[in-house]
Amino acid sequence: MNPLLSKLQPYPFERLRQLTSGVQPNPALRAISLGIGEPKHPTPAFIKQALTDALDGLASYPATAGEPALRESCARWMQRRYGLSIDPATQILPVNGSREALFALAQTVIDPGQHATEGGPTVVCPNPFYQIYEGAALLAGARVVFANSDPARNFAADWSSIPESTWATTQLLYVCSPGNPTGAVMPLDEWAKLFELSDRFGFVIASDECYSEIYFREGPGAAPLGGLEAAAKLGRGDFKNLIALTSLSKRSNVPGLRSGFVAGDAELIKAFLLYRTYHGSAMSPSVQRASAAAWDDEAHVVENRALYRQKFEQVTPILAEVMDVALPDASFYLWAGIPSHIGGGSDEWFAKELLAQYNVAVLPGSYLARESNGINPGAGRVRMALVAGVDECLEAAQRIRAFIQSF
Numbered sequence: 001m002n003p004l005l006s007k008l009q010p011y012p013f014e015r016l017r018q019l020t021s022g023v024q025p026n027p028a029l030r031a032i033s034l035g036i037g038e039p040k041h042p043t044p045a046f047i048k049q050a051l052t053d054a055l056d057g058l059a060s061y062p063a064t065a066g067e068p069a070l071r072e073s074c075a076r077w078m079q080r081r082y083g084l085s086i087d088p089a090t091q092i093l094p095v096n097g098s099r100e101a102l103f104a105l106a107q108t109v110i111d112p113g114q115h116a117t118e119g120g121p122t123v124v125c126p127n128p129f130y131q132i133y134e135g136a137a138l139l140a141g142a143r144v145v146f147a148n149s150d151p152a153r154n155f156a157a158d159w160s161s162i163p164e165s166t167w168a169t170t171q172l173l174y175v176c177s178p179g180n181p182t183g184a185v186m187p188l189d190e191w192a193k194l195f196e197l198s199d200r201f202g203f204v205i206a207s208d209e210c211y212s213e214i215y216f217r218e219g220p221g222a223a224p225l226g227g228l229e230a231a232a233k234l235g236r237g238d239f240k241n242l243i244a245l246t247s248l249s250k251r252s253n254v255p256g257l258r259s260g261f262v263a264g265d266a267e268l269i270k271a272f273l274l275y276r277t278y279h280g281s282a283m284s285p286s287v288q289r290a291s292a293a294a295w296d297d298e299a300h301v302v303e304n305r306a307l308y309r310q311k312f313e314q315v316t317p318i319l320a321e322v323m324d325v326a327l328p329d330a331s332f333y334l335w336a337g338i339p340s341h342i343g344g345g346s347d348e349w350f351a352k353e354l355l356a357q358y359n360v361a362v363l364p365g366s367y368l369a370r371e372s373n374g375i376n377p378g379a380g381r382v383r384m385a386l387v388a389g390v391d392e393c394l395e396a397a398q399r400i401r402a403f404i405q406s407f
């Protein structure tokens with residue numbers, strides 16, 4: 001067996017299952033889950049239609065690079081969304097969801113033989129973070145170093161806490177903007193700092209942007225800044241050492257389609273294509289056609305965003321009466337601080353008791369982070385995914401308010 005497998009940590013939902021295995025949720029109330037971040041709005045009919053219309057594609061093996069038509073759709077979307085001119089032939093690759101691409105990218109980029117006397121190559125991650133980053137780094141033979149999020153700065157990761165000696169061994173940096181679970185969007189000055197570090201130390205930046213289309217404010221500048229957009233604004237039109245990962249799962253309510261794309265540095269894309277050819281991660285031709293239809297349409301995305309906006313506008317003020325929570329920049333999560341006078345401020349206690357008394361599932365924040373510099377930055381917080389319908393989310397918020405007010 002690969003000994004690195006033993007380094008993997010249980011997934012947050014597995015830990016939640018274990019935490020609540022002996023809990024009898026209040027049978028008088030129907031179950032509401034704000035736990036899993038899985039989109040629940042219906043898939044647009046035209047995407048399903050495009051998928052079934054393309055079933056003839058199953059008779060042939062797809063190319064790993066994808067069909068030019070799909071890459072062109074993705075490039076057109078980058079142009080509309082970010083004003084970028086991306087070469088569909090050299091700067092874009094379709095992927096089977098951003099999760100597999102986040103994982104595979106580490107396998108492509110990491111050289112496990114380097115920095116042997118300094119503890120091996122490093123992958124830097126925000127903290128809290130999407131657990132795939134950690135697993136990808138460990139299985140690639142790297143060690144993981146975390147930059148804690150700072151609640152006083154809109155949950156920005158404290159990159160300055162990483163010593164120069166660590167940056168010197170860093171080969172890959174994951175960033176997540178809009179962030180899961182914090183919803184925070186990285187501003188341009190933070191990107192400028194990271195590009196400067198990447199230039200100095202030669203590491204690759206993987207920018208996870210799968211929540212980019214779910215935001216709540218309107219008008220110019222409301223849509224989250226993308227990594228490639230930031231690079232272009234800073235005069236880095238070649239996207240050196242930068243790769244952005246995006247996805248249809250949340251944008252178009254198709255997590256089951258498994259479809260996204262990566263874009264950026266042509267050299268990286270070339271190496272990634274080589275890796276993927278051997279890994280066998282070509283996208284089904286039917287999925288490619290449905291994906292192109294989805295990227296080419298914006299009306300359903302506007303509608304989807306309006307549904308989330310409605311939910312967040314109604315739910316956030318109810319919870320803000322009793323918890324430390326505010327409307328995030330983007331994403332479909334609320335990252336809420338628990339009042340310290342209940343359950344000792346423990347996120348595990350809160351999640352367990354809330355389920356037992358009010359039949360609402362939330363995810364303990366500490367499960368989404370690791371202890372770093374003596375702090376688990378998820379401790380004392382819970383993540384709530386507002387993925388269910390507006391009525392269900394409202395009812396959950398009212399139950400949580402009643403739960404907290406009962407102490």
Ligand SMILES: Cc1ncc(COP(=O)(O)O)c(C=O)c1O
Pocket residue numbers: 037096097098099100130176179180208210246247248249255259260
């Ligand atoms: C931060 C983040 N990145 C990536 C993903 C993976 O999304 P997908 O593989 O569906 O594109 C998720 C899924 O929940 C996520 O939360």
